[in-house]
Amino acid sequence: MMNAAYAQNAYTHARVSTSTTALDLVIMLYDGAVEYLHKTVFYMNQGDTERKIYYITKTMAIIEELLSSLDMEEGKEIAQNLQDLYIYMLKELTIANARNDVEKIRHLEGLLKELLSAWKQIR
Numbered sequence: 001m002m003n004a005a006y007a008q009n010a011y012t013h014a015r016v017s018t019s020t021t022a023l024d025l026v027i028m029l030y031d032g033a034v035e036y037l038h039k040t041v042f043y044m045n046q047g048d049t050e051r052k053i054y055y056i057t058k059t060m061a062i063i064e065e066l067l068s069s070l071d072m073e074e075g076k077e078i079a080q081n082l083q084d085l086y087i088y089m090l091k092e093l094t095i096a097n098a099r100n101d102v103e104k105i106r107h108l109e110g111l112l113k114e115l116l117s118a119w120k121q122i123r
Helices: 002-018 022-046 049-068 072-099 102-122
Strands: none
Touching: 022 049, 022 102, 049 072, 072 102
């Protein structure tokens, strides 16, 4: 497993290093969050608490990164709306984790997919 993790990290690092725009990085973050939530649902359904927590934690780290990268002065109302949404998502992930709530995770996955689609259209 260590070799697979190392290979994934190397691939991700190479992918980030060759991305040319901040928009590409935002899209990659959304892609990652959607993928991790999909895995979260899988492991919730399997009863694998350790992996469920692992993927929820990774998703939360991505959302926290998106939250910290908001430019509130430049983005104004859009940035404020995204901030509110990211904070909502973090709270809901915490609740979903505690309650093993698959539907809540799927709802958040749907929201992230909508945002991902919007960012892709902007690109």
